[in-house]
Ligand SMILES: Nc1ncnc2c1ncn2[C@@H]1O[C@H](COP(=O)(O)OP(=O)(O)OP(=O)(O)O)[C@@H](O)[C@H]1O
């Protein structure tokens with residue numbers, strides 16, 4: 001293992017994120033605050049409890065997931081896209097690092113930042129609503145697992161993208177709708193039957209449901225299924241990355 | 254002795270079907286300075302990129318410091334430093350961080366003393382805390398060299414190191430390359446400035462349309478292919494080449510004051526002596542004479558246009 005290599009990439013990425021602290025921490029925190037003000041306080045006060053949980057508290061896991069997904073994807077995709085775009089990728093390609101080490105460096109840094117951000121958002125939420133975490137260990141595990149999985153996904157997008165639009169399009173056009181329709185703001189039990197079935201094809205439903213279970217012990221689908229689906233997606237991402245490096249797809253001509 | 258770089262039957266076909274390298278065979282000896290010359294698009298960068306692991310080869314075998322670049326890529330790459338042709342740098346990093354990053358990436362523990370030495374050698378020490386985007390183009394190129402030297406490679410690739418670099422910096426770079434060679438570093442450089450190859454290289458390879466068409470010691474190349482010219486400044490102008498000399502490769506300058514004799518440097522003695530004797534015999538006096546060797550540039554142009 002080239003530990004110095006992993007550390008160099010990891011530190012480089014963390015330093016890059018440190019430089020963009022404003023965008024990377026402030027903007028998700030601000031948007032989460034807005035959600036709490038609008039949905040939690042203003043509208044939430046007129047909403048009944050869901051599963052005996054106040055509406056403000058009910059949306060917290062989903063909102064954290066929303067930021068976690070968006071930030072993991074954008075950090076990791078940007079992290080690998082930028083060197084590709086500026087040409088500095090030559091150095092990583094010519095270095096004695098294996099692709100596993102490259103991925104650990106880039107994805108590890110992106111996931112670290114997402115986890116930190118998730119915790120910051122949770123702390124911020126505390127200012128608006130009182131909530132408990134029933135299973136802190138599982139809550140943290142879901143936080144980490146989701147950050148890693150979607151950082152891997154972002155890494156793939158960063159390699160696939162050959163322009164800035166493509167870099168934005170997946171988070172905007174796919175992830176946002178999936179999160180909004182994934183039960184952030186409602187329990188899927190509240191949907192008509194057809195839409196409940198359709199929702200089960202939305203992977204984000206499982207993430208949010210599992211995460212919410214860790215908070216409140218209630219879930220739309222069984223937590224085991226949530227964890228299983230997340231691990232499946234994680235595996236799919238890892239297989240894709242293995243293929244990318246084996247073939248040199250968009251990295252080595 | 255085992256060559257530092259060994260390339261055997263290397264082919265490269267890009268995804269679009271273009272064959273950029275055709276059956277390249279090349280050995281580079283430890284400690285030499287090897288200049289790779291060739292017109293635009295000849296395949297110089299492609300060859301270097303394959304050896305360094307940036308481009309996948311299509312077929313053939315490449316070894317660096319005795320290690321296969323695919324099977325033992327870690328060992329092979331550890332030995333190599335690369336200064337690419339394009340100026341690609343992380344604009345937002347400081348010089349110090351960028352160079353330290355490279356060292357770590359290549360698996361070496363931090364060594365501030367070495368980084369300091371490299372930066373001082375490249376006159377970047379004063380700029381170590383500057384962001385790279387705040388540097389001039391020539392300084393950026395030196396940062397790229399510093400990055401390549403950060404992990405103490407024993408093989409250094411310089412892909413057009415002096416493109417767009419001023420004369421003074423170019424001299425500095427030549428100086429640096431010589432120093433590196435004294436330390437035992439093998440250096441492979443590509444260049445479009447023939448005088449650069451002439452000035453620095455021990456051996457020269459010429460590549461054209463993906464094929465190595467010549468590899469030769471520089472000195473031998475110069476003498477083998479080089480033409481010499483003897484120019485005689487005459488006391489009295491002539492209107493035409495004297496009859497006694499019409500069979501010789503002699504020309505008269507436009508103003509008639511100069512006789513120009515071209516000869517192969519290998520047969521020089523015989524020809525020059527004969528010419529001078531003949532001139533004496535027919536009573537043509539000259540004030541001055543000088544000889545000039547044709548430059549590598551002329552040799553090169555001749556080769557590439559063959
Ligand atoms: N990624 C690629 N896909 C397809 N063809 C390529 C690719 N990269 C280079 N080529 C082609 O391969 C040939 C060799 O290119 P290369 O960059 O190796 O030339 P070079 O000798 O370094 O030229 P220069 O002196 O201009 O730097 C060129 O015809 C180029 O168009």
Ligand SMILES: [Mg+2]
Pocket residue numbers: 297298299338412
């Ligand atoms: Mg080139």
